[in-house]
Amino acid sequence: MSLTTSHTPLPIQAQKSSLRWAVSDVLTMARRNLLALVRIPSSLVFALIQPVMFVLLFRYVFSGVIKVPGGQYVNFLIPGILVQTTIFGAVGTAIGLAEDLQRGLIERFRALPMARMAVLAGRTVSDLARNVLVLVIITVVGLGVGFRPHGSIVAYLQACLLALLFAYCLSWGFAFIGLAAPNSETAQAMTFPLIFPITFASSIFVPVATMPGWLRGFATYQPVSETAKAVRGLMLGTPHGDSTWIALIWAAGAILILAPLAISRYRRAA
Amino acid sequence: MSEFAVEALNIVRTFKDNEVRALDDVTLHVPAREVFGLLGPNGSGKTTMIRILSTILSPTSGSATVNGFDVVKHPDEVRRSIGLAGQYATVDENLTGFENLRMIGSLNHLEKKFVVNRSRELLEQFGLTDAANRIAKTYSGGMRRRLDLAAALVANPPLLFLDEPTTGLDPQSRQDLWAIIETLVEGGTSVLLTTQYLEEADRLCKQLVVLDHGKIIAEGTSQELKTRLGNTVLSLSFANTADASHGAALLDGISSKPANVDGTVVEFTVERGPSAAADALRRIDAAGITLTGLTLREPSLDDVFLNLTGHKAEDAPSGAIDDAPKSRRARKARS
Numbered sequence: 001m002s003l004t005t006s007h008t009p010l011p012i013q014a015q016k017s018s019l020r021w022a023v024s025d026v027l028t029m030a031r032r033n034l035l036a037l038v039r040i041p042s043s044l045v046f047a048l049i050q051p052v053m054f055v056l057l058f059r060y061v062f063s064g065v066i067k068v069p070g071g072q073y074v075n076f077l078i079p080g081i082l083v084q085t086t087i088f089g090a091v092g093t094a095i096g097l098a099e100d101l102q103r104g105l106i107e108r109f110r111a112l113p114m115a116r117m118a119v120l121a122g123r124t125v126s127d128l129a130r131n132v133l134v135l136v137i138i139t140v141v142g143l144g145v146g147f148r149p150h151g152s153i154v155a156y157l158q159a160c161l162l163a164l165l166f167a168y169c170l171s172w173g174f175a176f177i178g179l180a181a182p183n184s185e186t187a188q189a190m191t192f193p194l195i196f197p198i199t200f201a202s203s204i205f206v207p208v209a210t211m212p213g214w215l216r217g218f219a220t221y222q223p224v225s226e227t228a229k230a231v232r233g234l235m236l237g238t239p240h241g242d243s244t245w246i247a248l249i250w251a252a253g254a255i256l257i258l259a260p261l262a263i264s265r266y267r268r269a270a
Numbered sequence: 271m272s273e274f275a276v277e278a279l280n281i282v283r284t285f286k287d288n289e290v291r292a293l294d295d296v297t298l299h300v301p302a303r304e305v306f307g308l309l310g311p312n313g314s315g316k317t318t319m320i321r322i323l324s325t326i327l328s329p330t331s332g333s334a335t336v337n338g339f340d341v342v343k344h345p346d347e348v349r350r351s352i353g354l355a356g357q358y359a360t361v362d363e364n365l366t367g368f369e370n371l372r373m374i375g376s377l378n379h380l381e382k383k384f385v386v387n388r389s390r391e392l393l394e395q396f397g398l399t400d401a402a403n404r405i406a407k408t409y410s411g412g413m414r415r416r417l418d419l420a421a422a423l424v425a426n427p428p429l430l431f432l433d434e435p436t437t438g439l440d441p442q443s444r445q446d447l448w449a450i451i452e453t454l455v456e457g458g459t460s461v462l463l464t465t466q467y468l469e470e471a472d473r474l475c476k477q478l479v480v481l482d483h484g485k486i487i488a489e490g491t492s493q494e495l496k497t498r499l500g501n502t503v504l505s506l507s508f509a510n511t512a513d514a515s516h517g518a519a520l521l522d523g524i525s526s527k528p529a530n531v532d533g534t535v536v537e538f539t540v541e542r543g544p545s546a547a548a549d550a551l552r553r554i555d556a557a558g559i560t561l562t563g564l565t566l567r568e569p570s571l572d573d574v575f576l577n578l579t580g581h582k583a584e585d586a587p588s589g590a591i592d593d594a595p596k597s598r599r600a601r602k603a604r605s
Contacts, residue, residue, distance in 0.1 A: 109377070
C-alpha cells in the first residue's frame, strides 16, 4: 500500500515508551488547560476572589458569633477555608470537561492516537496546579487577617499537600460529572448539591459541637471534616489523632472508585 | 493490501437500545487518492459513518478497515493514519493558531522540531501566518475552518475525513476550502467528505453515495447521478392551484419524469433547460394561462431526494444557516 505520496515531508514519529507517551500526553493537555486559564484571566480572578471573600466573610462578619474552644476563630477558620477552597477548585474539572465535550474537542481527541486517560488526567492535573495558586493566595490573605499557624513550616506544607491531594482525588468524581452533564452550566449546577453539604455540614467553618445530634454524627466523621481536622492540627501544631491517616485513606478510596468511573465514562462519552 | 482507503462492509449502528437505526447496512468502498462523497440531509447518518470510521464510535455490527486497519481491532493504527475535520470546527478557542497545531502534533506523538516546522508551513499555506499568534476565538468562521483543516493535516495523514467542511461558510470561504481540498488530493491524499450540497459533491467528488435515514439510496459518479436526475430544474409559478394543475397536464412529456406540483408551483427536471423553457412557454401561452414566474435552476439536494425517494430531504434543524447559500444559488437562472 502506498497511500502516502504527499509532497510534504513525512512526519517523524518520536521514539518513546508508551508510558512516557502517556505522561507526555497528560502534560500536553495540562499545558493547554493552563494556557486557557492565562488567556481568560477573568475566570482565574474569579477563582481567586471567591475564597478571599469567604475568608473576609467569616473572619469579620460571622466571627463574633462563632465560639471555638480555647483559641481564636481566625486560626480555626483559615485551615478550614483552605480545605473548602481546594474542593471548590476541583469543581472546575467538571466545568472544563463539560465545555470540551460541548465544543466537540473531546471528539477530536478521541480520534487522535493519544493515551486515552490523558484528557482526564490533564484536566485534573491542571486544576491541581490552579489549586496550588489558590492555596498560596489564601495563606497570604490569612496571614494578613491575623492567622498565626503555630506548627512548623514542614507541617504547614504537609497540611497543604494533604488538602491538595484530597481535592485531587475528589476531582475525578467531578470529571465523571463533567462527562455526564449535557453542558457546562448543568455540570456546574450538578456539583453544587454535592459540595454544599460536604463542605458546610463539616468542621470547616464551625465546631460540630453546636450542630443538632442527627447532623453532628455525619459532620464529625465525614471525609471533609477528617481532612479539615488533620490540616488544622498540622498547621496549628495541635493534636489531631489519626485524622491524617483517615484523610489519606478517604482520599485513596475516593480516587480508586472515582477514577475508573470517570475513565469508563470517557470511553463511552460520545 | 487493499487499494481502497476505506472499506466498510454492512455497517449497522443503532442508538437507544435499537430504537434508532442511524446506519442500516451501509457498504462503502472509498478509492485512494480521490474525493469520495457522502451526500444526505441532516440526520441521514453521514456523521455517524465518519465517527465510526474515525474510531470515535463502534459499529453495532459490520466491519470496516481504514488504510488497511480494522477500526475496532486496531484503532490506534487507524488514528495514526487519518485526519478529521468537521462542521463544528473543533479548534481550541483559547489557544493561538500555532498552539492549536502544536498541541495536535504533540498528541500525534510527532517529533517536536517536525511539529514546529510543519505548523508554520501549514499556517502559511492556509493564509493564517498573520493570525498565527492570535487566539482562535478572534478568528472568523472561514479562518477557523482552515485552522481546523490544518490541524487535521499536521501528521500528514494519507486519509482525511471532512464532515460537512463548508456548512455555514460564506461563498468565498467555501471556494477557498474547495481549492485547498483539490490541492490536497493532487498531492495524493484520499478524502471522504460529507455534504448537504449537491454543488459541492459535484465539484469535488469523483464518486458519491446518497444516504437517507441511514440507508444508501443511490451511488455512482456525480455525472451518473445528474444524468438520472436531469441537469436542470424548470420551475413554473401560476396564479392559482387550478392553473397549476392545468399547466402540469399541458406540459406532460416535457420531462421523462413526472411533474412535481407543490401548490401553485410546478417543477420538472429537464435535460436542456432553455429549449424546455421555450417549449413550456409556447404551450402555456397557447392555452391562454398566465404565468407568474419561470426559473431554471440547478437541481438541489431536495430535487435529488424527490427523484430518488419521492419525499423531500427532511430534518434540517440547522436549516437557517444551511439554506442561505442554497437559496441564493436557486435564484440564479441558467442560460
